[in-house]
Every structure is written in C-alpha cells, then in structure tokens.
Amino acid sequence: MIRLVLLNIALAVGWVFLAATFTPVSFLAGLAFAFAVTSIYATATGHRGYGYHLFKIVRFGVYFLSILIKANWQIAYEAATPKLNMTPRIIRYPVGHMSDIEKTTLANSITLTPGTLVVDVSDDGEYIYVHCMYAKDREAAVRDLHELATNLHEGVFS
C-alpha cells in the first residue's frame, strides 16, 4: 500500500513538470489527478480501499501533529514554571512482533511525542528502552506508548 502512496506522489510530481504553470496549486491539482489514477490502478491490481487507506494515513498525520504540539506545550509549561515536577523513568517496551521499518518509525514517533524519548534498542530487537518524563505510574506510561503504537500500525502499516 505504501508503494501506491509513493506512486501517487510521483505522478503528482510528473504532473507539475508537465504543467505550464509552476505553482503549489498545480501541485495540488496534480495530487488530485494522480489520486484518481492511482485508485483506478489499485482497484485493477486487486488492492481494495486505497482511498480509505490514504484517509487513515492523513488521519495519523493529524493525530501526530496534535501530539507533537501537546509535547511542546508540556515542555513549555515545564520550562516556564519554577518547580520541576517530573518523575522520569526508563522503561522497556516490547517491539518483537514488528518489522524493522516499523520499529524505526515507531521509535522516531515516540521521540517526538509527549514526554518520551527512545534511549536504546536491545541487540535482538525485542525491546526498545524509552525514557519517560512523567511515569509515576509505569502501567499508564506503557499504555500511552501502546496507544501510539496501535495508532501507527492502524494508520500506516496495515
């Protein structure tokens, strides 16, 4: 499915090269036409529901942006108020069932989401070690990570 998305973008770039006007609007028009072509191609090659899949990717993007802003707001609050009320912890989180690219994407998104930072990966790739800022309750911190992992899996890798 991710290949179809790349095809969509490549077709849009081709459209911009062939169009007479070089503006963002022509790129958006190219994306729209490329989407039409790609969904026909997806149906013809037996990949159902390309539009819904694209919608899920965009939804994950919006969700990711919202938690990125939330993370920054948390840092801003912590930096502006005089007391440091953090309860940091390094916890392990199992990622054994994921593919390599999914692990990488998950680790990158964990680093950019509120209060979490990936420190290390175990040699066998079974666990990642996450530094959590607010982890008074270990189970709650793991649940937050799990929510992000589920959203990423549903949105991009399914």
Next chain:
Amino acid sequence: MNATHIHLVGDLLAAICLSFGLFFMVVGVIGLNRFPDAYGRLHATTKCVTLGLLGFLLAAIFHRLHLAIFTKAVMTIIFVFIANPVGSHMIAKAAHKAGYKLWDKTLSDELAEDRESGRLTQPPEPHLVDEATRAANPPAADVDDPISMKRAM
C-alpha cells in the same frame, strides 16, 4: 481577490507561523538550560526544535508562494522529522553507555537493570570510555597523524 491581497494574507500567515516557531525555539533553549540531566535536555531540544523549524519553514512557504521554495521546504521538513529523532536517539544511547548519571528523582532505570543482569549482551564500547578520559587530559597533537590532529582541534 488580486495578487496583492494574496501576498498580504501570505505575509500574515508567515508572521503567525514565524512567531509560533520562534516561541517553541525559545522554549526549547530555556528547557535545555533548565532541565536536570542529559535525557531531559534531549526531550526539550528534540521536540521544540522540530516543531520550531516546522513553523519557520511553513512561514517561508507562505511568505513566497513559489513552487521552488515549497518543494525545498517540504523536503527539509521530511528530512528533519527523520534526522532529528535519530540524532537524539544516538546521543541518548551514547550518554547512557558512557555512564551519564540520571536525575536524582528518576524512579527506575530498566536499561541499566537489563545491562547488569546480562539480558543485553552488548559489550561496553571502549572507545566511548577512552573519549571521556581523553577529553579530561587531551594528548599533545601528533603532526603525522591526521586523526589525532582533528581530535586535538
């Protein structure tokens, strides 16, 4: 709506994005100075610099509604969103391996537990320890050896 109006709206959006990005950059720098340990500082810098740069690049897009700038800004956003977490991950990993102390109020460190119990089989990397001692007392620059010259600088 003619071209002047579009540029007015674009400039307005650019100003909003620029102040948005600048706010988070400033917050990130304050956090870098205030947070107690290496990991806390990485929290501040990674998140805030990523979002701040996103604001700056969006401002660049809105300020000059031009495809050349649009594509460059979008590509920079994509690269920064990949490179910034990876960089901070490597710094955190190196800090933990070199044995930087966690903050006093840290509740638990399962990575150190696993390393001690032998669940992680990674051997300690000697060059990191060497680097720390070398920083403490730098060697005299050897003219024949370009690598040690680079280190001395």
